[in-house]
Amino acid sequence: MTVPEIEAHDVPADGYLLDVREQDEWVAGHAPEAVHIPLGQLQARVDEVPAEQTVYVVCRVGGRSAQAAAWLNHIGRTAVNVGGGMQSWQFAQRPMVSESGQPPFVA
Incomplete structure (x- = not known):
C-alpha cells in the first residue's frame, strides 16, 4: 500500500501533526504544535488521535x-x-522548540 506523503514546507500550519519519535528525540526538538505519541505506543493510544x-x-x-x-x-x-521527517522540517526552517532548555535540534 502506498502511503500519501507531503513535504515538510507544505504541512498546513493548523494541521494536526503527530510526532512518533522516541522521548529523547522529542525533548531535543519538535514542532511547537505537535502531539507526541511514540510509535511503540500508537496502537494503545490511537484514541488520542482525531x-x-x-x-x-x-x-x-x-x-x-x-x-x-x-x-x-x-x-x-x-x-x-511528512517526507524527510524532522530533518526536512528543520531544513525548511519550520518552527521548532525543545524541552531541554537548549536550542532545538533534530536528534
Whole structure:
C-alpha cells in the first residue's frame, strides 16, 4: 500500500501533526504544535488521535512515520507521512522548540 506523503514546507500550519519519535528525540526538538505519541505506543493510544481530520505524521527521517501513517490509514483514519521527517522540517526552517532548555535540534 502506498502511503500519501507531503513535504515538510507544505504541512498546513493548523494541521494536526503527530510526532512518533522516541522521548529523547522529542525533548531535543519538535514542532511547537505537535502531539507526541511514540510509535511503540500508537496502537494503545490511537484514541488520542482525531478521527475526523487529516493527521500529518512525522519522525526523524520518515521511516517510522510512514509505518504509522500506513497503519492509521489501514484502520480507516486519514494520515499523511511528512517526507524527510524532522530533518526536512528543520531544513525548511519550520518552527521548532525543545524541552531541554537548549536550542532545538533534530536528534
